[in-house]
Amino acid sequence: MKDVAARAGVGLKTVSRVVNEEAGVTPDTVARVQAAIDALGFRRNDSARLLRTRRTSSVGLVLEDLADPFYAPLSRAVEDVARSHGALLFTGSSAEDPRREQELVLAFCARRVDGLVVVPASDDHRYLAPEMEAGVATVFVDRPAGRVDADVVLTDNAGGTRDGVAHLIAHGHRRIGFIGDQPSIHTANERLRGYREAMANAALPVLPQWYAMGPTTPDRVRAALAVMLSGPEPVTALFAGNNRVTVTAVRVLSDHPRPVALVGFDDFELADLLSPPVTVVAQDAPGLGRTAAQLLFRRLDGLTTDAPTRTELPARLIPRGSGEIPPSS
Amino acid sequence: MKDVAARAGVGLKTVSRVVNEEAGVTPDTVARVQAAIDALGFRRNDSARLLRTRRTSSVGLVLEDLADPFYAPLSRAVEDVARSHGALLFTGSSAEDPRREQELVLAFCARRVDGLVVVPASDDHRYLAPEMEAGVATVFVDRPAGRVDADVVLTDNAGGTRDGVAHLIAHGHRRIGFIGDQPSIHTANERLRGYREAMANAALPVLPQWYAMGPTTPDRVRAALAVMLSGPEPVTALFAGNNRVTVTAVRVLSDHPRPVALVGFDDFELADLLSPPVTVVAQDAPGLGRTAAQLLFRRLDGLTTDAPTRTELPARLIPRGSGEIPPSS
DNA sequence: CTGAAAGCGCTTACAG
DNA sequence: CTGAAAGCGCTTACAG
Missing domain, CATH: 3.40.50.2300 (Response regulator)
Structure with missing residues (x-):
């Protein structure tokens, strides 16, 4: 970005404005900056951007097994909702191992995902409490959370x-x-x-x-x-x-x-x-995923600050x- | 981290040393820092760390549909290899739409993933050339790359x-x-x-x-x-x-x-x-995923700088x- | 409409 | 064994 600014003969902030399509830049300046961007093959580094904006626009999905035919449509539904909110998806399989679940969840938190959708492998999620207090929205799906108060979406x-x-x-x-x-x-x-x-x-x-x-x-x-x-x-x-x-x-x-x-x-x-x-x-596997993800984004977008809910979807x-x-x- | 340093009465670098378990810190100091970490509930921000180290330890997987029974085991295999190399996995479905594929790939690149495993929906991947030159290792799987020279893993x-x-x-x-x-x-x-x-x-x-x-x-x-x-x-x-x-x-x-x-x-x-x-x-769906991911990490780890290869797995x-x-x- | 300064949270390279 | 300074690539808050 520094290189682009130098080449276009403008300030850093102006490059930032062009890259983010903010209003209030002369068409002429935009063109000059754009030319520099193209010439240098510049692509904004979102990791750096997100460090500053404090939102990573990503959510983590931990489930039992990515390859399981039951969880595949669930994860696809979570992906679709995330996508419609402009977020990317980290995924990982716990393989029914509580330690692996925790590793994955904490690794996602260390990357500062905005939120988590978790199919629990463990029955004790107290390790997540500090993260949740720090603002990581969390929804448990398919199985209830253990020893922690959070949104849950289950089948009956x-x-x-x-x-x-x-x-x-x-x-x-x-x-x-x-x-x-x-x-x-x-x-x-x-x-x-x-x-x-x-x-x-x-x-x-x-x-x-x-x-x-x-x-x-x-x-x-x-x-x-x-x-x-x-x-x-x-x-x-x-x-x-x-x-x-x-x-x-x-x-x-x-x-x-x-x-x-x-x-x-x-x-x-x-x-x-x-x-x-x-x-x-x-x-309704897609329904579980969709409901959980929608709940997550409702919290992330600040649309609700109600107490954690428990949703049960009927089986047919x-x-x-x-x-x-x-x-x- | 600053808060931890202040509370423990040490420098920033010392906290960094403790967090990363580097050698050369007095046990006494370690204990003091650790106490401050626990008291403050500090968790390292990996996003910030990765900005500095220039490696995100993450790879992006783009496939046709996460919910497809054929791709589910493939993605699980990629996940397993990534995991064994300490990397996290971004996943996304292209839904057979070239524009969506490109969006996902570029979004992953903007997050500076170390590498990509892509099931192509498009037959023209020239949009990826600048990224690949910038160092994003890329392996195409299940279908060949279009108009770009890269590793490919296919079924016969x-x-x-x-x-x-x-x-x-x-x-x-x-x-x-x-x-x-x-x-x-x-x-x-x-x-x-x-x-x-x-x-x-x-x-x-x-x-x-x-x-x-x-x-x-x-x-x-x-x-x-x-x-x-x-x-x-x-x-x-x-x-x-x-x-x-x-x-x-x-x-x-x-x-x-x-x-x-x-x-x-x-x-x-x-x-x-x-x-x-x-x-x-x-x-061999898991075989495709495993082979592609192994190839990817071989390049990422600098174990090979050979020309792109084409691997064909037999069908049975x-x-x-x-x-x-x-x-x- | 534009830009210089400060800072996000960490590590690198160096000095003591 | 320990720490101060500079910097990763961007944005925020401000001033002109």
Whole structure:
């Protein structure tokens, strides 16, 4: 910029005015400065600019896994909102590791992002309190914040699961299994709660071998399912606690001698092409991202200084066939 | 930092030393500075630091769509490599719009990212030449750079398609259709080329109504397929030019009276659960991202100053059933 | 309409 | 082992 000023024979401030398209510069001067800019191939250094203006026009997004089909549309929605507000997006995956989440969040804060959208991997975000007090707007999405007061945008996990399990009960099932993700994950627990509530609402018992929580690896799901499907009181229907469980369940059940009804939490692309087509409880992944990002920018733009809010988006039951199979015995 | 120095009763430089864990500070001084840091809740401003050190330790990733199941693992791979080099990642979606690509790239450059990984939406990247000369390392991935000399990492699209079509020919097909993405997209053309080559290698004709290029919307694919499947010389097999085409083709073909063989470019999660299971030519999406990012950091770390390279990763045919259906007439 | 001075928060290069 | 000065590339607040 100094070079441009020298070459155009003007002051630094005038170059700044031209670069920022501020009013009040003679067309003649503008032309001279512009010529110098072009000749020198000058491009403004936004990092320096932002040091002075105290706004970086960037937000950080921390999620579980960029490559996860559920989070991909969520991050795209956050990007779209950020873009419409002129902000760039830092992204990072926590891989479900609280330490990594914290590293990423603090690295983003050290770059002085204006705000953060975080899918928590940790259940304790007190490390963020000083940053939030220092003015970093923060919205938690998909899972609640831990030990810190902040905006939260969630899916109604318990309600969605309740609906799904009630749907199975309505189709005559009495022995219904549930396979969920690790109990350390909030959404996994909420879904388990929904399952229990639906069973209780129908005055149905829940035997200990009917539900299993843990890693959603194919082996673990296979093993859990084998237990539920054997013994004197095998389940006639299964509620799969997420995407990955559903996929493995479809594989296992297609080899099973008796038909078993299936409802899965989370929709997935080819669910309607499988045989039978898979009934799911669908979340609104883009809606989560969009809502969270809009909340963030409302705070950043000073449009609201209300106390932190908690938003719950509904989940939607989509009957396709697998959830309407009657009990087999 | 000034406040910390004042409170600890030391110079600015000493605080800097402690913050950066440089050697040569009395343990006693370190303790005093650390106490002041904690008391004030001081966190180093990396933006300011980077203004001085001239390295931002960040890279920009521009791709077609963050939410696309093909690009999600690619971006995750780039993130992992960046992370292992201590760099943060800016991400953005071009939505196949050259202007948006340029906006994003230049915005990243204005923030002075150290390097860029770009999935081109444009076929002219001369706008990037000044930035590259100014030292922004750039690697293009999935599609080649346009009118600029840079590192490129591609899938062998023509070769993969050739293998897939040859596979159909080996199973007795003579009339084979091809539905591809818009001809403005490089990979779409390469795949069309592979189709033509495979047919030519087998001395088979290609009728004009057997291939169609255009948007991969369900309606367009349906219409194109209807044309190929009707008339006096209907195709007995289809090569689908990408993921989205394959999915629509599966839907249409499952309703079709005669069995039609299908091979699709790109693998997708439940391909083996459909009936028939879908034979695909699979790309290595994480491999593309990893290779591109490694190349980028090799340049950034000054480990290589060779001329730009062109890397082609092989695509792999995965027979599952749909590609092994014999001709029906 | 234009510009010189001060400063954003840090590091570099130097001196003690 | 420690610190004062200068500067990274820009903007803010002011004066002319």
